[in-house]
Amino acid sequence: MDDHVYKQVRLTGSSTQSSDDAVRRAIARAAETINHMRWFRVVETRGHIEHDKVQHWQVTIEVGFTLED
Amino acid sequence: MDDHVYKQVRLTGSSTQSSDDAVRRAIARAAETINHMRWFRVVETRGHIEHDKVQHWQVTIEVGFTLED
Amino acid sequence: MDDHVYKQVRLTGSSTQSSDDAVRRAIARAAETINHMRWFRVVETRGHIEHDKVQHWQVTIEVGFTLED
Amino acid sequence: MDDHVYKQVRLTGSSTQSSDDAVRRAIARAAETINHMRWFRVVETRGHIEHDKVQHWQVTIEVGFTLED
Amino acid sequence: MDDHVYKQVRLTGSSTQSSDDAVRRAIARAAETINHMRWFRVVETRGHIEHDKVQHWQVTIEVGFTLED
Amino acid sequence: MDDHVYKQVRLTGSSTQSSDDAVRRAIARAAETINHMRWFRVVETRGHIEHDKVQHWQVTIEVGFTLED
Amino acid sequence: MDDHVYKQVRLTGSSTQSSDDAVRRAIARAAETINHMRWFRVVETRGHIEHDKVQHWQVTIEVGFTLED
Amino acid sequence: MDDHVYKQVRLTGSSTQSSDDAVRRAIARAAETINHMRWFRVVETRGHIEHDKVQHWQVTIEVGFTLED
Amino acid sequence: MDDHVYKQVRLTGSSTQSSDDAVRRAIARAAETINHMRWFRVVETRGHIEHDKVQHWQVTIEVGFTLED
Amino acid sequence: MDDHVYKQVRLTGSSTQSSDDAVRRAIARAAETINHMRWFRVVETRGHIEHDKVQHWQVTIEVGFTLED
Amino acid sequence: MDDHVYKQVRLTGSSTQSSDDAVRRAIARAAETINHMRWFRVVETRGHIEHDKVQHWQVTIEVGFTLED
């Protein structure tokens, strides 16, 4: 990291595939409105169960992005 | 929850009535600018004391809302 | 507390009325199968939002009860 | 808050009525010996159960007060 | 979530394949005795190492299920 | 640990002798109804004071046991 | 604090001078887009090391500001 | 616990004998100035090492006592 | 540390200069009524913002002092 | 675990593939200098984002290994 | 403590006797390779259960030692 100022937002992505995929989907969706994303940190991993199986993985991440001048 | 992506924001509401009311007021105010709010989680309950009595309850919540397509 | 052994279970009660009422409802429901409940501790307070209002308060508690001889 | 020095004490109030009332009672009792209380923060919410009902709410708060010159 | 009362239990699943698979196996095993499972939350991810490789992923989850009437 | 699925329960044991003894008593009592206990983790150590002395040590543990096939 | 509703954002400022200066720079940058900032809380203090010296202090803060009517 | 208001203080006791003994000594010393002590909770267990041996166990506890009328 | 019993109190100092100075001012003020202070630990660093600048640093510390015989 | 003494070290592995793979790579690299590794625990999962995609998963683990005689 | 620089390592000792003894054994073993140990802090207390009894106490400590010039 250099001398920029970063802002952080919390997002929850979900996926029927895997916990990693839930992270990727949260970032892909965030990219529609946030520029200059630099890193993420996993805050919580949860999921929804239906008929005794994991139906959705739901992963909450904190995403840091640069406030550009 | 389904396969949406959620964003979370932290808000602090205050009320002279009760801790629950401080939550309701934070959500009511947030509704002016945020759509599709789905859930909240209480992060901290504080208050302001004047003349030996609780003057304001101040409750910080994390509110999750759907990022719509 | 005396020299009994206690067991603890986690329950989440919900209420349209208040956060306190969600606790009372969790305990009332637990009383159908658990005897000798002695104390509870609030672990988390959340809620469900619909149409910009708190629809349900959802409070998770840890309930301690005596293992009787 | 201004440039005073604050001291904080931990108190547990109890009430048969509600969790908010337990906070109010802790502050009312503390007012007998502490001046210049300014704020509180809820540290823990517990309770005592008898006959399958909440008998007492027991709320622990941290109270901040000004050390006056 | 609606107005049910939920109970939560802690389970640790293990897998030689992946951390996600350890979660799935814990839920599959729990399904033999627990009905109406609704969600899970990952509490801890550990593993066993043998001959310098991950031999088992061991993931502890908290599973919430509805107490049916 | 091997590829079993474990369940965990929280218990509080008490003893007039020592904190370690409170753990042993919780496990001894649990053995009446739980088979295949494998490990424990201390969650909290508290105690009851009477006449300015520790009357009971009260130790809360999380006990893991194998769900057998 | 009075009866306003506050929103909180997380920012990371950096400085080659000091940890305090990293806080000041995060607030100065945030002032370009956020009005009515009222308080901050330090969440994490980190830094970047180059050639065995602290090159940047990086301090993450939570900033609270009033949602004005 | 009944409907009293409790105050809590943090104390660190030390002992060359054992961690439990450090707790007992903190309570014995506190009894010189505090009446009506009811319970304690262990906050931290540390120790001082000299010549590769534990010289003192140092245990920090939170002690709750009744504010009498 | 030797075999004394220590008591700990929480104080919040404030300073317009720096976070370190807020610690020093809390200790200086505490010295008017507390003898034998031995150590402190920073619990929280906050601040008050006015006109987009840090107006006061507010640092909460836990101060340990010896209970003398 | 038996009666050995274990030492624990913190390592951060990274991978362009998955979070699990980052754990495996940290352990593989550690095996060059550490013998008798027995278990790991995930401490934090982060990642680096470039061009709106996860470029590296970065997982910090605590690895326990036996101090052999 | 004076103006030295300290390094900290995490160790887990085990004992069939008591939790305190597990600490002592971790320190005794560490003394074979670490000089100038000064203090420890208990991080976690666990244990292994066999035949419904505590077979080993396993205590993880953080040990601080002086980096000598």
Next chain:
Amino acid sequence: MDDHVYKQVRLTGSSTQSSDDAVRRAIARAAETINHMRWFRVVETRGHIEHDKVQHWQVTIEVGFTLED
């Protein structure tokens, strides 16, 4: 960060000047034996008090460094 594997160590530096200076001194001392240090994170800020003044700032940091091939 790139695809290296990092190791982390905990160090406590002390300084009579400031908390930031205690960090710098820990890093300067560590540089005598550790190469390729990349970042640090503040874990705890404490201090020693003598004659009612801060005599030493003692800051514990976690330092990450690259394991080079």
